Each structure stands twice: as C-alpha cells, then as structure tokens.
Amino acid sequence: MIVTYLPWLLSALTIYTMLRAGKVSKHAWLVGLVNQALWLVWIIAAGAWGLIPMNIALWFVYARNHLKCRSCAHWFQGTD
Numbered sequence: 001m002i003v004t005y006l007p008w009l010l011s012a013l014t015i016y017t018m019l020r021a022g023k024v025s026k027h028a029w030l031v032g033l034v035n036q037a038l039w040l041v042w043i044i045a046a047g048a049w050g051l052i053p054m055n056i057a058l059w060f061v062y063a064r065n066h067l068k069c070r071s072c073a074h075w076f077q078g079t080d
Contacts, residue, residue: 013038024069039058
C-alpha cells in the first residue's frame with residue numbers, strides 16, 4: 001500500500017513545497033525536509049535505491065536553504 005499510494009502524496013507535497021518556495025515562504029524548506037523524510041520511507045519500502053543520491057542531496061539543499069532564509073527575516077515581511 002505504501003509503495004502504491006505514497007508517491008501521490010509525496011508528489012503533491014513536492015509541488016506544494018516548490019510553490020511555497022517561489023512565494024518565499026519561510027516554511028517551504030521545512031515542508032521540503034518533512035517531504036524528504038517521507039520520500040526516504042518510500043524509497044526503502046519500494047527498494048528504489050537509485051533515488052537515494054537525490055534524496056540525500058535534497059536534504060542538504062532544503063536544510064541549507066532553511067538555515068539561510070532564517071537569517072534573512074526581512075524577506076518574509078508580508079508573506080505566509
């Protein structure tokens with residue numbers, strides 16, 4: 001069931017994350033990190049080991065962007 005249906009939720013979360021990031025939402029990168037945790041669950045359940053490098057890279061990108069954006073609070077005035 002996880003292997004069949006979780007990708008639909010994960011795809012929706014990925015699209016939502018990108019839309020929020022485009023609006024410079026301060027929560028976009030946190031949603032992305034949660035999404036990557038869920039992708040990791042699916043990767044393990046599905047045995048889709050070829051997606052591990054992308055998952056690891058996105059963990060770093062989302063964490064870096066979250067930390068970077070936290071220090072730029074002026075970007076977020078009037079957003080979210």
